[in-house]
Amino acid sequence: MHDEKNIVKSDVIVLGAGLAGLASAFGVLGRGQKPVVIEKEAIVGGMSCSIRRDGFVFDLGGHRFLPHNIKTTEYVRALFKDKTLLLRNRKSQIYLGGKFLQYPPEAIDLLRRLGIATSLKCAFGGLCARIRQGILKEPENTLKDWLMHRFGQDLYDIYFGPYSAKLWGVDPDQISSEWAPQRVSVSSIGVVIRNLMPAKGRAIKTYARKFLYPVGGIGRIPELMAGQIGGMGSKVFLNHCASKITRHENGYMVEAEDGRAGRRLFFAKKIISTMPLSEFVMMLEPRVPPEVLNAAGSLRFRSVRFLNLMLNTDEVTKNTWLYVPEDKFTFFRIQEFNKWCPKNAPRGKVGLSLEVACQKGDRLWSMPDEELLDICLMDLKKMRVDLEKKVIGYFSTYAEHAYPFYSLDYRRHLQKIYRFMESFDSIVVTGRQGLFRYLNMDRALEVGFEAAEALYDPARRLHFLRDKEDRKYLESNLHLSKKKR
Ligand SMILES: Cc1cc2nc3c(=O)[nH]c(=O)nc-3n(C[C@H](O)[C@H](O)[C@H](O)COP(=O)(O)OP(=O)(O)OC[C@H]3O[C@@H](n4cnc5c(N)ncnc54)[C@H](O)[C@@H]3O)c2cc1C
Known part of the structure; x- marks a missing residue:
């Protein structure tokens, strides 16, 4: 039996205080209803949180x-009344074959670093692949098909293949091609070649050179949202x-484990x-049908461990971030957080984060910080970046x-799970x-925001999940600046 007095009652329970959960709660409040948000971590923000130390x-x-979307831009800008949402420039490179290459590629840089022969081979191979696919229109089921048809064998072998395999932990022929159009920020060899030609004011359609970023870290967005709700x-x-x-009969009971007080009911x-x-x-509860449980058990996530280094130096590279595709290095990307915002580290110090793709519970996920630090410092040395004497602190997230x-x-x-979820008229995922x-x-x-609408509108609720199956994503049509009136 539950002690009624101790049950937290509300109109809507929102599970998770990441951006989507906080936006849902805001939407519910906008309809005059009262939500409570349940978050398993000690801070808000989910994957868009910031950790601050020393x-x-x-x-x-x-x-x-x-x-x-202009509405989203306006909403987020309005949270930052103190004007601490900055417009920042991206500078990124790839570390490949012992060299730092501009990303996206630039003609002079490519020729200088890869040599004329390799550069021409990549460009020619990519164009041939593009023309061939234009004629044959072969099916593109896997990420490998998608990349090969757009960039050709050479660029695939040099960069796209190894980077994808390292990030996902499997060969790109085991990954659905659906992932690529959303996430590969340079969409074909044609785009690469167009970018190689010098032209003032031209930006790659799928590639954003500027971005918004708050003073205090990306976590300022969810923190301000939590304050608002x-x-x-x-x-x-x-x-x-x-x-x-x-x-x-009349709603849902959620049990939550509270680290300190034991169990709380909502x-x-x-x-x-x-x-x-x-x-x-x-x-x-009651348990869902076995075929839905099986489908749920088949969905997998890829994990990332971040080894965060506090360094006694004022610069490591010139980059906001650096891609490291080769398998011989443990990390696949390096973030230099004071290049995102100078206030992300004390003066004369650098906050560096090494991103290690892994699976929860595997060796890279579980090894002690000291061991991972040793491995990563050795890897950095191979890149001629010696930080051994500069580390003043480190921890993993x-x-x-x-x-x-x-x-x-x-x-x-x-789809099986989506169809099952559509049978609930009071739950939106x-x-x-x-x-x-x-x-x-x-x-x-x-x-x-849309979920809060869908929760109260049966017609929208019905389309909510079906819409989400097909959304395309490109880094184009950005709304970084204030609305022009
Ligand atoms: C390495 C990396 C880099 C990224 N870079 C970018 C970028 O440059 N630009 C960009 O726009 N996006 C980026 N993203 C994506 C961005 O992080 C997500 O789009 C966004 O944070 C998703 O928000 P969400 O609320 O949907 O999910 P989440 O942030 O995952 O929120 C889900 C919340 O639910 C909570 N939760 C889970 N289980 C329970 C439970 N049982 N009980 C209670 N609470 C629970 C979690 O703790 C979490 O807070 C990146 C993501 C990653 C991983």
């Missing part, structure tokens, strides 16, 4: 805010991990969930559900984890 700011990997009467319960959801008529879809489905893994049959499983979609921050915010 004057350093570390995000979970680099987070550029690139809004595609708090001011409107909603409460975020931190350190509460939802573990069971039971359907009752009751509401409606739920918006932004936690990982598979975990959400598995904690529903983790993103277990960093990337939804689009396996070749993921869509079949996802949303956000990057909740939808199992490769959404960036701006879309996470938007699907949060």
Whole structure:
């Protein structure tokens, strides 16, 4: 029996205080309803959080805010009344074959670093692949097909193949091609070649050179949102991990493990969930049909561990971030956080984050910080970056559900779960984890707002999940600046 007095009651329970969860709560408040937000971590923000230590700011990997929708831009800008949302320039390179190459490629740089023969071979091979695919129109089921048809064998072998294999931990022929159009920021050899030609004021369509970023780290966005919804009467319960959801005649009871007080119960008529879809489905009571459970068990995420270094030096590279595709290096990307914002580290110091793709529980995920530090410092030395005597502090942060893994049959499983979720008229799943979609921050915010609408509008609710199956994503049409009136 539950002690009624101790049950936290509200109109809507929102699971997760990442961007999507906080946006959902804001949307619910906008309808005059009262939400409570349950978050398992000690801070808000989910994957868009910032960890601050000894004057350093570390995000979970680099987070550029690139809004595609003017309303989202205006909403986020309005949170920063103190004008601390900055427009920043991107500078990124690839470390390949012992050389630092500009990314996206620039003609002089490519010729100088790769040599005329390799550069021409890449360009020619890519064009041939493009023409061949234009004529043959071969199916593109896998990420490998997609990359080979656009860039050709040489660029695939040099960069795209190794980088993808390292990030995902499997060969690109095991990954669905659906992932690529959303995430490969240079979309074909044609785009690469056009970029090689010097022309003033031209930017690659799928490539953003500028981005928005707050003083204090990307986590300022969710922190300000949490403050906003708090001011409107909603409460975020931190350190509460939802573990069971039971359907009752008139609503849902959510049990959450509270690190300190044990277990707390929440009751509401409606739920918006932004936690990982598979975990959400598995904690529903009464138990869901076995075929849906099987589908949920088939959805996988790729994890990332971030080794954060506090360095006693004023610069490591000139980059905001650096791609490191080769397998011989443990990390696949390096973020230099004071290049994102100078205030991300004390004066004369650098906050460097090494991103290591892994699987929760595997060797790279589990090894002690000291061991990973030794390996990474050796790797950096191989790149002629010697930081051994400059490390004044280090710690790891983790993103277990960093990337939804689009396996070749993921869509079949996802559709089964989506169709099942459509049978609930008082539950909406949303956000990057909740939808199992490769959404960036701006879309996470938007699907949060949309989820609140869908919860109260049966027609919208019906289309909500179907829409999310097909969204295309390009880094074009950005709305970084203020609305022109
Ligand atoms: C390495 C990396 C780099 C990225 N870079 C960019 C970038 O440059 N630009 C960009 O726009 N986007 C970027 N993203 C994507 C961005 O992080 C996401 O789009 C956004 O954070 C998703 O927000 P969300 O609220 O949907 O999900 P999340 O942030 O994952 O929120 C889900 C929340 O649910 C909570 N939760 C989970 N289980 C439970 C439970 N049982 N009980 C209670 N709470 C629970 C989690 O703790 C979390 O807070 C990046 C992501 C990664 C991993």
